[in-house]
Amino acid sequence: MIRLEGITKSYGDLCVLSDIDLTVHDHEIMTIVGPSGAGKTTLLQIAGTLDSPDHGTVSYDGMDITSLSDRRLSDFRNRHIGFIFQFHQLLPEFTAQENVALPMLIGGESKKRAMKRAAELLDDLGLSDRLRHKPGQLSGGERQRAAIARALINNPGVIFADEPTGSLDSRNRDDICDVITRLRRDLGQTFVIVTHDPSIASIADRVVDMADGRIVGIHTSEEAGSPKLPQEPDNSNSGDNPERTEKAI
Numbered sequence: 001m002i003r004l005e006g007i008t009k010s011y012g013d014l015c016v017l018s019d020i021d022l023t024v025h026d027h028e029i030m031t032i033v034g035p036s037g038a039g040k041t042t043l044l045q046i047a048g049t050l051d052s053p054d055h056g057t058v059s060y061d062g063m064d065i066t067s068l069s070d071r072r073l074s075d076f077r078n079r080h081i082g083f084i085f086q087f088h089q090l091l092p093e094f095t096a097q098e099n100v101a102l103p104m105l106i107g108g109e110s111k112k113r114a115m116k117r118a119a120e121l122l123d124d125l126g127l128s129d130r131l132r133h134k135p136g137q138l139s140g141g142e143r144q145r146a147a148i149a150r151a152l153i154n155n156p157g158v159i160f161a162d163e164p165t166g167s168l169d170s171r172n173r174d175d176i177c178d179v180i181t182r183l184r185r186d187l188g189q190t191f192v193i194v195t196h197d198p199s200i201a202s203i204a205d206r207v208v209d210m211a212d213g214r215i216v217g218i219h220t221s222e223e224a225g226s227p228k229l230p231q232e233p234d235n236s237n238s239g240d241n242p243e244r245t246e247k248a249i
Helices: 040-047 070-080 096-106 111-124 140-152 170-187
Strands: 002-011 014-024 029-033 055-060 081-085 158-162 190-194 206-211 214-219
Touching: 002 040, 014 040, 014 214, 029 040, 029 170, 040 158, 040 190, 070 081, 081 140, 096 111, 096 140, 111 140, 140 158, 140 170, 170 190
Parallel strands: 029 190, 029 206, 081 158, 158 190
Antiparallel strands: 002 014, 002 055, 206 214
16 A cells, blocks of 8 residues: 655745645556646656655655655666656667666576566567567557556566557557556556546546645545456466556666
8 A cells, every 4th residue: 555645845936836635556457637737747756766755754564654765766666666658758878668668677687587577568468469560660559568568677666657558540559558457456556647538537546636736536446336356366377477567667
């Protein structure tokens, strides 16, 4: 469980977040919506340890990570958090398999094991014939699926996604929604997603509405008509690596 308490963030005289309290439950899909400038991405970055609040705390399973040193925070991020971005952020000089393996290599795993795990994830996401293709040789949907595989490589406790379908056409948006839904169903994966896409918001258990740096409403799964949380998520396919995921690359 992730808990944010009293989160405030300003850039100069501009207050971006004001006294935010929010809890992310294990195994849920949460989306954060609101107009541009509402503070959605800043909140996502603070929750994902990519930025720090001016005031307030961020806790993972009761541990206040805002008090960690930079080195310990970087290690925590690599082991416990995954990231997906709108424009995939795959490194163009590496193959899909190498891109996916990179967070595991950064975490100190052997190349053999990292590449094997990357191949397994890409195969699970329908990219078994694209292992040695570089990002420029992949379609937009394929690049985003590779980015999802990279986010999963260290078995993260949570994946933060910033507009993961924003650059995709409708067919590929539907494919990514299906992947996210399946990962939550089969692996119990937790997702926190910033989006303007109604198709992503529709699969969420809870939708957080933001405006002017504040949370103005939270809709539960019953109110939004979204899927309910799984009672006993199946972790049998999560691999034999007990470690967690990557710093954004």
